[in-house]
Amino acid sequence: MPFRLIPREEKFFDLFEQQGTNIVSAARVLEELVHDYGSAKAKAEQVKDLEHAGDSLTHELVKRLNTTFITPIDREDIYALASRLDDVLDLIDAVADRLLLYKITKPTAGCVDMAKVIVKTAEATDRAVRCLRTLSPYYHKHCIEVNRLENEADRLLRDLLAALFEGVEPIEVIKWKELYETMESVTDRCEDVVNVIEGIVLKMA
Amino acid sequence: MPFRLIPREEKFFDLFEQQGTNIVSAARVLEELVHDYGSAKAKAEQVKDLEHAGDSLTHELVKRLNTTFITPIDREDIYALASRLDDVLDLIDAVADRLLLYKITKPTAGCVDMAKVIVKTAEATDRAVRCLRTLSPYYHKHCIEVNRLENEADRLLRDLLAALFEGVEPIEVIKWKELYETMESVTDRCEDVVNVIEGIVLKMA
């Protein structure tokens, strides 16, 4: 059994790990949505349900934070981590929602590529979150992987934007520019998550 | 006379309540502006004046925070609350400003609806702010009301965006998409305000 920092407040780690699971689930449902667009409406509802579950988790984390005297990690870090994880879920939900709202008839190849990067980034973020409870030194590998994937998403976004301005109708440019940028920002928020995690581990080491 | 937390530092509560009043005033002037668009220029100047008054208040709050040794609520919460209230005012001003800058000839029905939701959200936010001084348990009711109104604004935004992409000129889409999104974000920033308030009350309870 691994060494535990402060046994009494395991609950914070439980909640963070549940949120990590929610993020991976939401990312995978988004990827299914863009792959199998016929079922988009049902998939978008699944993402929305995961986002609502995430909201409840965030609320419980903040409430627990404000009523717990001694916390296993610094209060401001718990708050930052809870907020950044919540941001990731919100943005995944925003992507699913806007695809339907903007009546996109068929996701582009770039959209499918971006969804794949989002799944990988979510998985690496979740792995980094799971290093917190035991302060596992593997956290570093996962943080670097998230940084690498964020760079990949950024390069992909740049290629997609450049192509978008070549001969697409203005209305389509407006829709897809927002969609691609929101997809890329999912990986930015994952990077924010692992930055908080790096800070926590460095302080505790 | 209600029980006072730390009598010496009432001034912080005075300033927060003045800012609450500024936000409600700015929201109401914005609603008048979109209802009676003939007077838009004068009304936009009124909003700008309120935004400037808010800036001075925020500046005084931050200065007082940095020079006060003991504060009635946690320093970071005072700073967060001052910043979030300032954000609300800035965005109300941005909406009024952009309506004129973009030479909108007539506010849409959706714009008028959104202005109404903004007024209600500002009023509920102000009521939550006024619960701080005495730690009134009514704060919770007002926070829930702000959350409800933010959801209402979000649903309204989605309907307006969906309609916007059906047959409106690209230039109009660009203008109204920004205007509607900025209006909706006023309620997001109000939600941020009440989240800070909830945190403060939970810590002090």
Next chain:
Amino acid sequence: MPFRLIPREEKFFDLFEQQGTNIVSAARVLEELVHDYGSAKAKAEQVKDLEHAGDSLTHELVKRLNTTFITPIDREDIYALASRLDDVLDLIDAVADRLLLYKITKPTAGCVDMAKVIVKTAEATDRAVRCLRTLSPYYHKHCIEVNRLENEADRLLRDLLAALFEGVEPIEVIKWKELYETMESVTDRCEDVVNVIEGIVLKMA
């Protein structure tokens, strides 16, 4: 030799001043880029290099922060200052990058004007950063100058947006609206930097 606050932790000030230098350099290269657009590609690469150098500096600052027991200024202020300075560099890089990505054939006069304001704002921000080490009272003058320049950039943005919507093609509106807004936001982030600096000096005075 000026009075030093905490002699042992000069390194934080060294790093902040290096970042100030990076910001001024990046702003000047951006101005050269828009003045002498034939060399745009090489100049954009120079900005990118400065942005990468800034990333390494930020990383070193955060690492040092998390492993230093006693810091010369409050931990959260060091973190905030490092993050806000990093944001300035990121946005200068985003402007240079998007000019090329969007295949802008010739920067507008407004773009050249905005680049000039960015250089002045970066210089004033750097001067404010350099007041931290000795808590020089001149910081105030530089902060006021940054605020003034941010207002100038905002007025310029408003004029440019108003003109943009008069008879420009939608696709050009989308490109230039993002470019102008990103340029203006460089000065917003500089204002964030000096707000953090003001807070630090007030607390220490």
